[in-house]
Amino acid sequence: MKxxxxxxxxxxxxxxxxxxxxxxxxxxxxxxxxxxYIDESVLDDxxxxxxxxxxxxxxxTNEDMLVKLTQGGSNYDVVFPxxxxxxxxxxxxxxxxxxxxxxxxxxxxxxxxxxxEFDKGYEYSVPYFWGTVGILYNKNMVDDKVDSWDIxxxxxxxxxxxxxxxxxxxxxxxxxxxxxxMNSKNVEELExxxxxxxxxKPLVLAYVGDNxxxxxxxxxxxxxxxxxxxxxxxxxxxxEFGFALPKEGSNYWFDNIVIPKDAKNKEAAHKFINFLxxxxxxxxNTDYVGYSTPNKxxxxxxxxxxxxxxxxxxxxxxxxxxxxxxxxxxxxxxxxRVWTEFKAAN
Amino acid sequence: MxxxxxxxxxxxxxxxxxxxxxxxxxxxxxxTKNPINGQLVFSFSNYRKFxxxxxxxxxxxxxxxxxKATIICIILGYPMAMILxxxxxxxxxxxxxxxxxxxxxxxxxxxxxWMVILGKNGFINKLLSMxxxxxxxxxxxxxxxLGMVYNFLPFMVLPIFTVLxxxxxxxxxxxxxxxxxxxxxxxxxxxxxxxxxxxxxxxMVFMPAVSTFVISNLLGGGKEVLIGNLxxxxxxxxxxxxxxxxxxxxLMIFILVFMAFINKFDKDxxxxxxxxxx
Numbered sequence: 001m002k003x004x005x006x007x008x009x010x011x012x013x014x015x016x017x018x019x020x021x022x023x024x025x026x027x028x029x030x031x032x033x034x035x036x037y038i039d040e041s042v043l044d045d046x047x048x049x050x051x052x053x054x055x056x057x058x059x060x061t062n063e064d065m066l067v068k069l070t071q072g073g074s075n076y077d078v079v080f081p082x083x084x085x086x087x088x089x090x091x092x093x094x095x096x097x098x099x100x101x102x103x104x105x106x107x108x109x110x111x112x113x114x115x116x117e118f119d120k121g122y123e124y125s126v127p128y129f130w131g132t133v134g135i136l137y138n139k140n141m142v143d144d145k146v147d148s149w150d151i152x153x154x155x156x157x158x159x160x161x162x163x164x165x166x167x168x169x170x171x172x173x174x175x176x177x178x179x180x181x182m183n184s185k186n187v188e189e190l191e192x193x194x195x196x197x198x199x200x201k202p203l204v205l206a207y208v209g210d211n212x213x214x215x216x217x218x219x220x221x222x223x224x225x226x227x228x229x230x231x232x233x234x235x236x237x238x239x240e241f242g243f244a245l246p247k248e249g250s251n252y253w254f255d256n257i258v259i260p261k262d263a264k265n266k267e268a269a270h271k272f273i274n275f276l277x278x279x280x281x282x283x284x285n286t287d288y289v290g291y292s293t294p295n296k297x298x299x300x301x302x303x304x305x306x307x308x309x310x311x312x313x314x315x316x317x318x319x320x321x322x323x324x325x326x327x328x329x330x331x332x333x334x335x336x337r338v339w340t341e342f343k344a345a346n
Numbered sequence: 347m348x349x350x351x352x353x354x355x356x357x358x359x360x361x362x363x364x365x366x367x368x369x370x371x372x373x374x375x376x377x378t379k380n381p382i383n384g385q386l387v388f389s390f391s392n393y394r395k396f397x398x399x400x401x402x403x404x405x406x407x408x409x410x411x412x413x414k415a416t417i418i419c420i421i422l423g424y425p426m427a428m429i430l431x432x433x434x435x436x437x438x439x440x441x442x443x444x445x446x447x448x449x450x451x452x453x454x455x456x457x458x459x460w461m462v463i464l465g466k467n468g469f470i471n472k473l474l475s476m477x478x479x480x481x482x483x484x485x486x487x488x489x490x491x492l493g494m495v496y497n498f499l500p501f502m503v504l505p506i507f508t509v510l511x512x513x514x515x516x517x518x519x520x521x522x523x524x525x526x527x528x529x530x531x532x533x534x535x536x537x538x539x540x541x542x543x544x545x546x547x548x549x550m551v552f553m554p555a556v557s558t559f560v561i562s563n564l565l566g567g568g569k570e571v572l573i574g575n576l577x578x579x580x581x582x583x584x585x586x587x588x589x590x591x592x593x594x595x596x597l598m599i600f601i602l603v604f605m606a607f608i609n610k611f612d613k614d615x616x617x618x619x620x621x622x623x624x
Contacts, residue, residue, distance in 0.1 A: 063583045070585070159482050165568045167583065206485045206567025220466045336584045337399070343571045343579065344404045 028053045029268045032068075032076040034255065035060055035210060037129075039288035046275050052268045060209055061166055069094065069260060077263040078272055083254045084168070084325035086125050087118040091327065095124040096259045102270035105277035110296040116254060117324060125256035126273060127294035129286075131228040132252045132322065133169060134245040134311055136212075136235075141222035146244040149177040152223060153196075158203045162215060162224035165207035167339040168325055169251065170197065173225060176248045176321070183326045187334055194338045198345045216241065227253075228311045229291035236290070243311045249321025252314075254294075374591035392592035401576065401593070405600070408572040411487070412555035415494035416502075419551045420544070422495070423502035427543075428536075430503070431510040442507075449500060457493055457564050464489055464565070485567030493561040501550035509543030510536070545608055553601055573597055 031043075035058040043054045057076075059065040062085040068074055069089075081089060089095050100106060106126060113127045114120075137146050141160065144151060152161055152173070164170050172182040174193035184190065205221050212224050213234055231243035257276065259269045275281060282298035292312045293299055299307070307313060314322075328335060375393075377386040396402075430438060430445075448456060463469045464484040471480055483489060513536065521531045559574030566572075573593065580590030 061583070063585065067582060067585050201569065204569065205482075206569060208568065218465070218467055336586065340576065340579065340584070341399060343568075344399070344401060344576065346403070346407075 026053065027265055027268050028055050029078065029265055029272055030055045030057070030074075030076045030263075031078045031272070032057050032059060032065065032074075033078075033080045034058060037080065037255075037289055039284045042276075042281055042284055045281070046272060049275070050268075050271055052265075052271065054272075063167070075262070075264055076260055077265045077269040079258055079260060080128055080255050081258060082325070083116070083118045083256070084327045086256055086258060087327040089258070089260075090119065090124055091329075094261055096261045096263060096266060097124060098122060098126065098259065098273075099270060102267070103274045103277065105274045108277055108279055108282070108295050108297045110294055110299070113254070113294045117326065118254075119256065125258045126277065128255050128257045128276065129229070129289065129291040130252065130254045130294055131291045132245055132311060132314060133172070133225065133227055133250045134231065134243055136216060136224045136226045136231040136241060136243050138216065138219065138222050138240055139242055140240050141219075146223075146242065147247050149173055149246045149248055152225070153177075153200055153203065155203065157222055159205045160222035161200075161204050162212055162221045163200075163204050163207050164212075164225050165209050167335060169225070170207070171335065171339065172251050172325075173197075174200075176246065176250060179248065182251060182323050183328065185328060185331045185334075190334055190338050194342050197342050201345065227291070229289055232306075232309060232312055233290045245311055245314060245318060245322075247321070249323065252319060252322045252324060254324070255291075371591045371594055374588050375595045376592075378588050386588075392589045393596075395589060396592060396596060401573075404571060404576055405573050405596070408556050408574070409600075411491060411494070411572065412552050415491055415498065415555045416548055416552045418491070418495045419499050419502040420548070423499055423547065424506055424544070427503050427506035427510055430507050445500060445503065453497060454560065454564075456497065457561060460489070460493060460496070461564060464492075484565065485569060487566070487570055489565040490562050490570050490572075493565045494555045494558065497561065498551040498555055501554075502547040505546045505550065506540060506543040509540045513539050541611070545611060549605060549608060552604065556601065557597060 029052050031054055033056070037058070040056070043056055047053055059068065062082050065079065065081060066085060066089070069076065069079070086095070100122060103126065106122060109122075109127055113130075114122065116127075119125045135146055135149075135151070142151075142157070144154070144156075151157065152163075163173070168182075171190070171193055174196040175182045175184060175189065178189070178192055178196065180186075180189045180193070206215075208215065208224075212226055213230055215221055216224050216226075216234055217238060226243075228243070231241070235241045235243060257273050259266055259273075263269055276285070277295060279295060279297035279301065282293055282295040283301045286293040286295075286298055286302065290312075293302075310318065373386075376388060376390070378389045378391055379385070380387050430441060433441065461468075461484060465471070466480070466482070466484070468484070470483060474481060517535050517539070518531055521535050526534065556572075557574045559572065559578045562570045562572045562575055563578075574597075577590050577593045577597070580586045580593065
């Protein structure tokens with residue numbers, strides 16, 4: 001029996017040695033980004049230019065990213081959370097302050113983005129992309145005018161509607177339709193939004209994630225709630241689609257670049273951020289992902305057709321009823337409860 | 347000594363990967379996170395929440411659906427196992443391989459394939475459109491049920507088949523000699539002797555069906571939420587491991603009760619001298 005214990009100890013010890021050997025001095029930057037959110041050839045260019053290797057991983061939602069970051073076992077140097085998530089991570093002390101002297105390209109960013117509610121003056125984050133949420137519709141299947149969330153509650157389009165399988169985005173639609181703020185901390189308003197979503201359930205074909213583009217292209221549904229970039233991705237290849245921002249207002253959002261507090265390669269991370277803010281690199285990424293760029297020099301390089309996209313670069317008056325998600329703090333429990341109850345409803 | 351010795355890796359394995367995780371899940375389920383310092387505090391609130399939020403409905407829905415899937419698997423699987431067991435050896439082997447063949451492919455891929463088949467412009471609807479029909483097949487409860495039956499049917503057929511194969515032909519011949527017709531032979535000899543296979547088939551279909559979340563997610567389109575989906579949401583999206591653990595414990599207790607019930611059946615049968623599965 002004693003021998004046995006010894007054997008186990010030896011195995012564990014030798015394994016830990018092996019593990020120890022695998023790390024060496026070469027800098028590898030761990031980048032954690034949304035799926036399909038960068039022109040991946042840019043990563044190779046960065047490695048060629050700086051000699052820093054990149055380990056690139058992706059996540060589907062902010063919530064997935066947060067779970068992975070808080071539950072440990074991962075060591076990311078550069079992450080791309082959205083507005084309300086940055087606010088939350090900031091509150092919880094998960095972010096590292098940026099050294100702006102290492103990011104000279106910051107001057108390329110439009111001044112309008114320097115004073116965003118969740119992070120004023122680029123203290124912890126710099127803008128990567130921004131966009132809106134609206135309704136993508138198939139003109140061959142929809143003959144009404146699409147300019148309001150109401151169409152998603154129209155019996156006529158039963159089983160032809162796709163909603164997002166994402167908590168805040170979907171609750172937001174109901175809140176806006178009811179004329180509430182999407183950052184409401186009023187339980188009654190949330191309950192009403194929940195009832196509205198439950199009432200909509202029989203009309204909805206499915207609650208989907210990244211596959212929404214394919215499903216719309218294949219003609220599985222007529223109407224879908226999508227992010228602006230996805231809509232223009234579909235529309236640039238298929239003429240039968242349109243994209244509308246509802247008049248009741250909607251969400252406009254920012255995905256910014258941050259460095260987590262416990263990142264191992266902060267210097268390389270700053271280099272990478274500066275690289276991404278380069279106008280040329282920004283152009284390649286914008287061209288690939290189709291979202292709105294906050295980089296004014298990149299914007300100037302875009303085609304006029306792209307610059308004129310109302311859903312991507314909306315005028316100020318159109319944005320009047322639009323809001324940015326804020327972190328509801330502990331009130332998130334109520335959002336979680338409402339979402340779970342809505343999901344569990346028959 | 348050797349016997350004692352050789353069991354140690356398994357003991358270590360079970361402690362590391364079964365006992366410790368179980369203890370962790372139960373601990374999580376019996377506590378909540380203190381919002382101020384993030385420490386775990388003992389509380390029953392997760393279980394109270396389960397009752398308050400009427401999640402009982404979701405549990406019942408999952409059980410009903412899994413139960414239906416099990417029944418369909420028996421209806422489809424039992425005759426299939428009988429046909430297979432009566433075949434001549436060569437053909438039988440080939441058919442068994444054919445039967446298991448789809449399982450060589452990934453379970454997710456096979457479920458995705460059904461999305462293509464059932465979709466609005468999918469294979470079935472293309473055929474139906476020839477007679478001017480278009481049905482909503484995908485993203486319904488029926489689609490989820492189909493996915494369960496399709497994925498778990500082999501787990502019903504194989505154990506029944508193994509048991510049927512082992513039944514001593516002399517019993518059947520003796521019954522026939524004593525004047526029993528085919529139906530009586532099945533009722534009095536074959537069916538009772540195949541009980542162990544049937545029971546293990548039921549457990550092997552019911553258990554994964556009641557806890558699945560992938561099938562309901564893909565074929566139910568996020569509309570058909572089962573207890574497995576609720577658990578997945580708590581862990582991956584809402585970051586509430588405590589409530590998720592409580593849901594898992596409730597499901598585990600439920601399955602345990604079900605197993606105990608089924609095992610009792612099995613025991614009664616053993617006394618009558620049934621054929622063991624293994």
